[in-house]
Amino acid sequence: MTRPVRLALRIWRDRGQRSPGDRAFAVYLAAMLTLTVVAPIARAAWLGIVSPDGIAMLTSDASAHVTSLIVATVWASSLILGRDRGPAVRPQFLTHALATSSIPRSVAFLGPVLRSGVGVVLLTTAASGAIGAGLVSAGSADLLAGVTFAVTGAVVGTITAVLWLMGQALPRAAVVTAAGIITLGSVSMAIPSTMALTPWGWAGLAYPGADVGGALIALTAVSIAFIACTPTLINRVRLSVLIDQASRWDQATGHATAMSLDAAVSVYRPLPRVGRTLRAIPRRAPLPLTFFVRDAVGASRTPGRLIAGTTALVLATLVVVLASAPGAPSVFLGAVAGIAMFAGLGPLTDGIRHAANVAAGLPLYGLSDESLLANHLVFPAIAIAVVGMSVCAATGFAGGPAPLASTLVTGALSLIARAGGALKGPLPVTLLTPIPTPMGDIGAAARAVWAVDGVVLTALGGAAAIMMFAAPVPLIVVCAVTIGIGVARWRYRR
Structure with a gap:
C-alpha cells in the first residue's frame, strides 16, 4: 500500500476517533428524527395499509400492474441518480488517494457500495414487507404469499442498487437505458400479457394474489447476474466522476448539516447547456x-x-x-x-x-x-x-x-x-x-x-x-x- 493511501486511511480513522462527542450527537439526532419524524410516518403508513380503504386499493385487479410500473420507475430513477451521485462515494481526499493508487477500485470502493446497497435493500424490503403483512393481517393473502412478496422486495432492492452503480459507471448509457425501461414499463402496464417477458413484470407477478409461478426465481437469477457484474462496474467508474461526485457530496452534506437544504439541492442543479441562443426577453x-x-x-x-x-x-x-x-x-x-x-x-x-x-x-x-x-x-x-x-x-x-x-x-x-x-x-x-x-x-x-x-x-x-x-x-x-x-x-x- 502506497504512503498517500496509508496517510489517507490514518487521517480518516483518526477523524472518527477524535470526536466521540460528534458521534454521540449524530446518534442522538438520528434517534430524535426517528422518534419525531420516521416513527409517525411509518405508523400513519401502516394504518393506511390496514384500513378498509387501503386493503381495498391493495387488493384491486390493477395492483400487480401498478407494482410492475413502480418497479420500472424505481429502476429508471436509480440509473439517473447514479449519474449525479452514485453509491461508490468516499470523502474527497480519501477518494483521490485511493482512486490514484494501485489498489483496484473494486476493493477500495466496495465498502460504500455495500453500505448503500444494504440501505436500498432494507427500504424496498420494508415497503414490500409492510404491504404483504397488511394483506396477511386482513386475510386477503396467506403467509407464504406475504413472505414471497417481502423476498421479492429484497431482490428488487438488490437490482436497484446495482443499477444505481451502473448509472455512475456508465452515465451516457444510463439515460438511454432509463428511457427504455420507462417505455417498456408503460407498455407492460397497457398490455398485461407482456408482463411475463420483463423483469419488472416478474416483480408484479410476485404480488400476493397474482400468478407467481417462477417469477421470483427468474428475478433472483437476474439479481445474481447483476451482483456478479458489480466489481467490473466499480472498476469502470472514471476518476473524474469519483472526484466530482465526492466534492459535490461533501458540499451538499455541509449545507445539509447547516439545515440549508435548498443550498444542498442547488449543488446538484445542472448547468444550462441547450437553448442558449433562444431569446428570453421578447420585444x-x-x-x-x-x-x-x-x-x-x-x-x-x-x-x-x-x-x-x-x-x-x-x-x-x-x-x-x-x-x-x-x-x-x-x-x-x-x-x-x-x-x-x-x-x-x-x-x-x-x-x-x-x-x-x-x-x-x-x-x-x-x-x-x-x-x-x-x-x-x-x-x-x-x-x-x-x-x-x-x-x-x-x-x-x-x-x-x-x-x-x-x-x-x-x-x-x-x-x-x-x-x-x-x-x-x-x-x-x-x-x-x-x-x-x-x-x-x-x-x-x-x-x-x-x-x-x-x-x-x-x-x-x-x-x-x-x-x-x-x-x-x-x-x-x-x-x-x-x-x-x-x-x-x-x-x-x-
Whole structure:
C-alpha cells in the first residue's frame, strides 16, 4: 500500500476517533428524527395499509400492474441518480488517494457500495414487507404469499442498487437505458400479457394474489447476474466522476448539516447547456408575458429538470384524481400529491428564487420587490393550471370538478410554500438553543421541522385540499399558516 493511501486511511480513522462527542450527537439526532419524524410516518403508513380503504386499493385487479410500473420507475430513477451521485462515494481526499493508487477500485470502493446497497435493500424490503403483512393481517393473502412478496422486495432492492452503480459507471448509457425501461414499463402496464417477458413484470407477478409461478426465481437469477457484474462496474467508474461526485457530496452534506437544504439541492442543479441562443426577453410585450417567456426559456435550458418537474406535476394530479375515487385513502394520497406537487415546482420556480435573492437589495428593472415576485409567479401558476386541466380532461373529469379544484388549491399552496422557502434564509440562531421537555431536548427535532417546513405544509395542504368540500376547516387553517409564514418571511427578508 502506497504512503498517500496509508496517510489517507490514518487521517480518516483518526477523524472518527477524535470526536466521540460528534458521534454521540449524530446518534442522538438520528434517534430524535426517528422518534419525531420516521416513527409517525411509518405508523400513519401502516394504518393506511390496514384500513378498509387501503386493503381495498391493495387488493384491486390493477395492483400487480401498478407494482410492475413502480418497479420500472424505481429502476429508471436509480440509473439517473447514479449519474449525479452514485453509491461508490468516499470523502474527497480519501477518494483521490485511493482512486490514484494501485489498489483496484473494486476493493477500495466496495465498502460504500455495500453500505448503500444494504440501505436500498432494507427500504424496498420494508415497503414490500409492510404491504404483504397488511394483506396477511386482513386475510386477503396467506403467509407464504406475504413472505414471497417481502423476498421479492429484497431482490428488487438488490437490482436497484446495482443499477444505481451502473448509472455512475456508465452515465451516457444510463439515460438511454432509463428511457427504455420507462417505455417498456408503460407498455407492460397497457398490455398485461407482456408482463411475463420483463423483469419488472416478474416483480408484479410476485404480488400476493397474482400468478407467481417462477417469477421470483427468474428475478433472483437476474439479481445474481447483476451482483456478479458489480466489481467490473466499480472498476469502470472514471476518476473524474469519483472526484466530482465526492466534492459535490461533501458540499451538499455541509449545507445539509447547516439545515440549508435548498443550498444542498442547488449543488446538484445542472448547468444550462441547450437553448442558449433562444431569446428570453421578447420585444414590446406586456410585463407578465415578458416574465412568463423569460422563466419558460430559462426552464427549457435545463430540459432534464423541466421534464422531471412536469412529470411530477402530472403524477401529483393523477394522485389527486385517484384520491377522489370512492374507497380510496384520500388523506394519505392527498399528502402524497402535495409532496409531489412541491417537488415538481422546484425546476419551475427558479425565477421566484431569483426574486427572493434580490428582494432586499436595490430594485431591478425599475420594478418593486412585490411586482418582481408577482411576475415570477406567472409561469409556475400557468403550468399548474395547464397540467391540472389537461390531466383531468384526459381522465374524463372522473369525480367531477372536485379533483381539478383540489389540484389547483394544492398547487397554489405549494407555490406559496416555494416562495416562503426561497425567503427562508439561514437557520435562525434561536433554534440553536436547547428546548427542554419532560422527554428531553427536542431542539434537533425543531431544527429538522424548520428545514423541511415546506414539505410538511404542502403535505398537510394536499390532504386538506382533498377533503375541502366535506371538511373545509383544516384547509382554512393550513392556508392561514402557509400564507402567514410567507408574509412574515417577506416582511423580514434580508
